[in-house]
Amino acid sequence: MPNKLPSPQTVVRELAEAEKSLDPFYLAQRWGVVVVLESWHPATWGEYDRRNVQIYLNKQAPVSLQKILAHELGHFWIHQQGFQLSRKEEETWVEAFADELDQSKTLCITKA
Numbered sequence: 010m011p012n013k014l015p016s017p018q019t020v021v022r023e024l025a026e027a028e029k030s031l032d033p034f035y036l037a038q039r040w041g042v043v044v045v046l047e048s049w050h051p052a053t054w055g056e057y058d059r060r061n062v063q064i065y066l067n068k069q070a071p072v073s074l075q076k077i078l079a080h081e082l083g084h085f086w087i088h089q090q091g092f093q094l095s096r097k098e099e100e101t102w103v104e105a106f107a108d109e110l111d112q113s114k115t116l117c118i119t120k121a
């Protein structure tokens with residue numbers, strides 16, 4: 010177990026500094042995460058396959074693929090850093106991460 014889990018705001022700020030982009034598709038590529046677009050009955054919008062380091066996005070989901078990918082990347086980041094949270098804690102953190110990523114995108118654009 011690593012140190013204390015940083016806030017999603019902190020992680021996103023550091024990402025913006027390091028990567029100069031907060032585009033989820035760009036980040037996935039940088040992190041070596043394979044993104045697969047598929048269509049399935051929309052019980053879920055996205056899936057993170059931890060073993061194969063792949064993220065599946067459901068093209069039939071009623072929200073943007075960017076947003077779903079941002080959420081699943083949050084799961085990737087948590088697991089990558091070795092944090093072990095309860096399901097509920099992890100979902101809460103990941104949702105906040107996805108929101109933050111979305112809201113902070115313009116920071117990078119104006120800085121570039």
Ligand SMILES: [Zn+2]
Pocket residue numbers: 080084100103
């Ligand atoms: Zn989730």
